[in-house]
């Protein structure tokens with residue numbers, strides 16, 4: 745069983761070994777997360793080279809060597825050499841670096857799920873080492889996320905931020921946030937975000953007023 749987490753890797757050193765199709769896919773997600781990326785490969789695809797130029801990625805035209813892993817937090821073994829990928833995994837583990845091996849789930853310390861980003865949401869799906877299933881389900885779920893729901897989520901995130909500053913009592917904040925995700929609010933948002941926002945503001949006023957009265 746895998747333990748799913750969302751990593752913050754902005755400005756952290758991530759090393760991708762290999763310069764082919766799989767390296768391109770892994771690198772593309774790392775770029776979105778603003779990681780500090782280094783690619784090690786004797787050859788590199790044009791598309792990946794283009795990304796290196798666009799995104800200030802360090803490309804080292806070389807065969808793999810353990811020294812390239814120094815200081816990395818994540819490492820991706822994406823070469824087309826099965827034995828080498830296992831060696832990279834062993835080196836990384838010795839250095840306490842989390843490693844993903846693109847042709848070997850067993851040697852990996854983490855696997856990469858199918859990722860879809862929509863609005864404030866990030867979906868990550870794994871089919872237990874069945875990537876075609878992961879891709880299918882991730883697409884299916886992403887399609888369900890309609891614009892009105894994404895807008896509503898963004899609005900409620902703003903509300904959550906503002907009440908975190910204004911309301912010291914966590915139980916009251918919890919009550920508000922739970923209420924905003926009941927059928928009643930969701931159904932209103934589906935018809936009109938404007939009405940949902942008005943309704944949410946009324947709820948906030950009511951609860952904040954009551955909290956003030958109770959405090960007196």
Ligand SMILES: C[C@@]1(CC(=O)O)c2cc3[nH]c(cc4nc(cc5[nH]c(cc(n2)[C@H]1CCC(=O)O)[C@@](C)(CC(=O)O)[C@@H]5CCC(=O)O)C(CC(=O)O)=C4CCC(=O)O)c(CCC(=O)O)c3CC(=O)O
Nearest residue numbers: 846847848849855856857858859870871873874875878879
């Ligand atoms: C274990 C894992 C390790 C890892 O983390 O890389 C792994 C391993 C392997 N993949 C293989 C093949 C393919 N992988 C894809 C695609 C994706 N693979 C991804 C993840 C993972 N792949 C991890 C498991 C995660 C999970 O199951 O949830 C995705 C989700 C994420 C990403 O890679 O970015 C991305 C979809 C991206 C998206 O749509 O979002 C396709 C389809 C395609 O390329 O079009 C094929 C060809 C079809 C097929 O074989 O199914 C092979 C055999 C290689 C060979 O035969 O040579 C192995 C090795 C093995 O199985 O032992």
Ligand SMILES: NC(=O)C1=CN([C@@H]2O[C@H](COP(=O)(O)OP(=O)(O)OC[C@H]3O[C@@H](n4cnc5c(N)ncnc54)[C@H](O)[C@@H]3O)[C@@H](O)[C@H]2O)C=CC1
Nearest residue numbers: 762763764765766767785786787807808822823824846847
């Ligand atoms: N996890 C996944 O999503 C998938 C994994 N795979 C597996 O991933 C691996 C890579 O696949 P592709 O990117 O399609 O292969 P590819 O052939 O496009 O790229 C392989 C890259 O590895 C580089 N390489 C070879 N020897 C090297 C060395 N000594 N040091 C550094 N780099 C070296 C090559 O120069 C090339 O850039 C394969 O083993 C394949 O079976 C394939 C499809 C999907």
